[in-house]
Amino acid sequence: MRCILIILDGIGDRGHTCFEGKTPLQMAYTPNLDYLSSVGMNGLYHSLMQGIPMSSETAHFLIFGYEMEEFPGRGYIEAIGNGIPVQEREVAVLCHICCVEHKNDNLILTWGRPEIAYEEAKELKRAIESFETNKIKIHLIPANGIDGFLILSGEVTDTITDSDPIYEGKAVMEIMPTGQKKIPSSSRKTSAILNKYLIWCYQTLSNHQINQNRLASNFPPVNTLVTQRAGKRKNLTPFNEKWGLRGLSISSGAIYWGLCNELGMDVTKVKDTDNIEEDLKYRLRLAKDAHDYDFIHVHTKMPDEAGHTKNPWYKKEVIEAVDRAMSVAVDELITDREALLVITADHSTASSGTMIHTGETVPLTMVGKYVRKDSIHAFDEISCATGGLGMVRGKELMHLILNFLDRAKMQGLMDTPVDQPYYPGKYKPLRL
Ligand SMILES: [Zn+2]
Secondary structure, eight states, X not given: XXXXXXXXXXXBOOOBGGGTTBOHHHHSOOHHHHHHHHTSEEEEEESSOTTOOOOHHHHHHHHTTOOGXXXXXXXXXXXXXXXXXXXXXXXXXEEEEEEEXXXXXXXXXXESSOOOOHHHHHHHHHHTSEEEETTEEEEEEEOSTTEEEEEEESSOOSOBOOOOOOSTTSBXXXXXXXXXXXXXXXXXXXXXXXXXXXXXXXHHHHTSHHHHHHHHTTOOOOOEEEEEEEEOOOOOOOHHHHHSOOEEEEEOSHHHHHHXXXXXXXXXXXXXXXXXXXXXXXXXHHHHHOTTOSEEEEEEOHHHHHHHTTOHHHHHHHHHHHHHHTHHIIIIITTOTTEEEEEEOSSBOOSSSSOSSBOOOEEEEEESTTSOOOSOOOOSTTGGGGSTTEEEETTHHHHHHHHHTTOBOOTXXXXXXXXXXXXXXXXXXXXX
8 A cells, every 4th residue: 555645735724704714725626525524434633743834844744754953944944955965064054135224233124024136136146145254254145135054064963053033123133052951062153153154144245235236226225134944964864764655745845855865765845836726636647547656745835835925715725626636636646456545734824813823733644545434524623622633642653554555663673773664564584
């Protein structure tokens, strides 16, 4: 059997006053998702712990059965996903240029993601592309628009805080070593050098001709650089070795490509167009035909992006387009008796409030020949709560997948020196 795991990114939401306390998923017309829940086993899922708003990359990492402590950091996986080589000991940090105002010796964020012509953004980034002090090198690799990656080399570490305050009106933050006990000198050094670099960026960009011109035309200067989510390579057990499944990801974002690549899964890169329904149908058909794999991750970012608009009506519409695409799952995927279909999300993205993502659970449905069928008939955050799976957390999902693929190992059996969760493992045959 093989598993097709469909992640409807950020589909979970909050109750909204305009929907009389219901979520966009509860309000949306979703006959296909509802049908799938009615022939399957349902529950709720959280990749870590209820209430914790997860980022997509950490949630995916936990969904794939890894531990939070092993996470390499988004800066690293996004750089890798964009094809940027990051060496073993280097650190990659997400960064972007933005607008700040100098006030009482602080830099107050006034425009987090400013509009600026492509060529001008490129030139500003070029002005701050390299910095070296104390045998630590910082190199800025430009990405789209105002974004980029800092690649740090020398005695550096990723155990440092961010400088991006995200919310406008807040001061740019001093970068500090993370943790409170036994702070390694490399963390202190990395933080100190990055802080120096940020101040240099502010000075260099403030004096740049492009910003002088912007000021003259009454546009705020794009005069600083902020950083987020440092990361570096970690030694991870490949997905196939960990779960005994050959993995494939069908996804459209650099963080999924980078993460799956790091886990040794294959990746089919797809593009997002403005046709949500056709994009997802295409991915589901790719999954249907991917018979060389026993674990296929199919991803759509669209419900998450709709949530970020903070418009619950729009999110409801996007969910309805996603549901139309799910007709492929009804007509072509669950008809395969050797397929286990799992539908869930990585986190909730509330279309109200100020948070980026939120910590509520998301619905989970499993359809396959070995699952128990419960009495749920709707795929949403409330209906699924009383389903047969109950509350599922973290890597419990991967164990359930192995169980319903009929591949899980009974506790106590030891066919290999490492106690892997699947059976049979890659054991050593006795030789005569
Ligand atoms: Zn996500």
